[in-house]
Amino acid sequence: MAYDRKQPFNDLPLLPPSINVEEDIEVMKKLVTASRALATINSSIHRLPNPTMLINTIALQEAQTSTAIENIFTTEDELYKAVSETIKEENIRPATKEVLRYREALWEGFNIIKNSGMIDLDCVISTFRQIKNSTATIRPPQTLTVIRRGQSEFRSGEVIYTPPRGVGVIEAKMKNLIEYLNDDNKHSADPLIKMCIAHYQFEAIHPFSDGNGRTGRILNLLYLVNKDLLGQPVLYLSKYIMINQEDYYHHLSGITQRGSWKPWVLYMLDAVEKTAALTNQLIVSIINQMEATLAHGKSNIKWYNKEVNEAIFSQPYIKPKLIGDLLSVTSRTTLTKYFNELVNAKILSPNKDGRDVYYINDDLIQILKG
Missing domain, CATH: 1.10.10.10 (Winged helix-like DNA-binding domain superfamily/Winged helix DNA-binding domain)
Known part of the structure; x- marks a missing residue:
């Protein structure tokens, strides 16, 4: 697969991938342990008198860490004060508002899929808009969006990826992604494997001008809820990604440059397994x-x-x-x-x-x- 990081990746392959990673023995073993770990969360959630009480505890931690991945930081003290309304709205810092919007987007998306029974484009756009407090939608075809190295990195400002663009290009790839997620007859892979694959695809499409990372991480949880693998969207998945952030971007890049799916899938399944154990322990x-x-x-x-x-x-x-x-x-x-x-x-x-x-x-x- 020829790839030029300075050119729009319009050749991003549609789903499913040409390689069936689900047949790999190492992936199958990791899939079993990750699935078991998720099941323990559900059994613990059923013990709660009111599962939505986790909105301001574990879900808030997920929101804080997912937002921190984008270099937007706030403290627990600020968050807890904002949630309990012990500080006035006008005194809440912008970073804290970003975290609270993430939490609201998570629960709004949860309610949407509970009503519709699926993740569709409206759900994706609604999640993005809630996160960014915006009325924007899919990136316009003329917008010259590129991904650059951060200011603290070696060769800061260098273009490392150019997502697809052009008339109808993003829309077509999003349509394929949503079909892949929802059509289990045509695409019958295990839901956890599909989540791993779809997360890469969403980040590679990069459908919005900003907020794609947070939107993608919320969609992971919504998809697990939609497939009955998670009773509430409270998996503390962002903690693993934050701790292993370098590996996260390395494995994403490996798919783009070499079509190397297995290391990415193993990374994401390990993230599910480890954070499921952590989340269950918290609950x-x-x-x-x-x-x-x-x-x-x-x-x-x-x-x-x-x-x-x-x-x-x-x-x-x-x-x-x-x-x-x-x-x-x-x-x-x-x-x-x-x-x-x-x-x-x-x-x-x-x-x-x-x-x-x-x-x-x-x-x-x-x-x-x-």
């Missing part, structure tokens, strides 16, 4: 701590119940209003008394930020720190 730790805190809370506070306990574990930072709304308590005096009881029982610890006081679930913070 189990949260469940176990929830159960211990519920027993402790009920034995020390007469009004403490399962619903309050779930709310306290729905996010690391808690504003009194969250519990007040749950218990229909409008009296500030009563709410202050309740939170004093939570502090005395060491379930929460107070933290003052200017005139506002919010409360921290230290046990949950420790779990999320790993």
Whole structure:
């Protein structure tokens, strides 16, 4: 396959690949262990009283790390304050807003595929728009998009890849990609293998002017949910990619330059296996701590119940209003008394930020720190 990185890669082969990596023994073995690891997450998710409580814990970590891959950084403290509304909207930094948009895009995409039963172009574009807070769509044919080396890299600014472009070119390749994902009769590979292959193809097509990396990583999770391999889009996949970022780009390049699919598929399956184990460990730790805190809370506070306990574990930072709304308590005096009881029982610890006081679930913070 002749390839000139300075020319649009309009010869990007359509899916499926000409090489059937699924028949490789090493790939098959890794596929089995990755699939088993994913299954453990689902069994743990079923133990949760409310699986969507992971939106502001594990899903938020995924959003933060996926955004950091694009050199957009924020701190856990900023994120938790923004999620719990302990800081005003106008005081939230742009980087933190980017992470929150990623989280919203993840859950909006989750709702879309639950309703439609598939990942289509509208879902892809909607995900991208949510991430970028934009009304843009597929790159126009005249846009001279290129991928360059980062400023911290050797030969910074050098063109390393030029994605396809031209009238109808991107649209045709996206149509092929979406058909590959959804038509299991025509393309019957294992869904995990298809996810690996489709992720490369999406990044190689590079359908948008910006935000392709984050959009592609969300699509990975949505596809696993769509194929019932993941009950909720909470796989902490970006952590593996962040730690092994050099290998990630090396293996992507290997497919583009040499059609070398096997190392890429093994890399992605290993990412699924390792992050599934990590994600499952986080979920189990949260469940176990929830159960211990519920027993402790009920034995020390007469009004403490399962619903309050779930709310306290729905996010690391808690504003009194969250519990007040749950218990229909409008009296500030009563709410202050309740939170004093939570502090005395060491379930929460107070933290003052200017005139506002919010409360921290230290046990949950420790779990999320790993």
